[in-house]
Amino acid sequence: MSAVFPIAYFGSVRYFQDLAKFEQVLFETSDHLPKQTFRNRMTILGSQGSQILTMPLEKPSGSKTETKDVLVSYQQNWPLIHWKALKTSYASAPYFEHYASDIEKLLFKKHRFLVDFDLEITQFFLDTYQLDLNFSFPEEYEASYPEDYRAFDYENLEMKGEYNQVLFNKKHFNSAVSILDLLFCEGPIGRRVII
Secondary structure, eight states, X not given: OOEEEEOOXXXXXXXXXXXXXXXXXXXXXXXXXXXXXXXXXXXXXXXXXXXXXXXOEEOTTGGGOBGGGOEEOOSSOHHHHHHHHHHHHHTTSTTHHHHHHHHHHHHHSOOSBHHHHHHHHHHHHHHHTTOOOEEEOOSSOOSOOSSBOTTOOTTTOOOSSOOOOTTOOGGGOOTTSBHHHHHHHHGGGGHHHHO
16 A cells, blocks of 8 residues: 655655655655645754755746646755755764765755655665665545645654754754754664664
């Protein structure tokens, strides 16, 4: 049985925990992209707490633009801004140097479509954490599925388990951060948090 998920820009740990439950998923690309969504933004940890990094987009048909047609905007140099924020937040993390060049390449590779960008990022993490997942896309929008994760608020959902974050403080553990936090802090052993 397949589950349907939205695409994500460096999705949260919980997002990947949910993906890992399935061998086959559908990534929804025929919906209309909602505003303020993790499809084009991620949360990282900085010295001042949570920081949201947003990728600017272009919607050729306005609010009626389907996700598969949404374009990445490069009118400003947001990849550089995101990269500097990641370096500032995670340079002292145990695995930052090991994965920095891979993440830098992902960020600076120009993609025309949001879907292509998000899927390349997701595939990187599936490969890194050795998650056996096949994905495809629905032919057209369906209102509901038996296993439907499209409406989940992954920016606020608690993940299962904890790990040592760079700015770790038991009172301030943030479980809604990007999978990048887990990657830089735990490296390949972060897989145990996901599965």
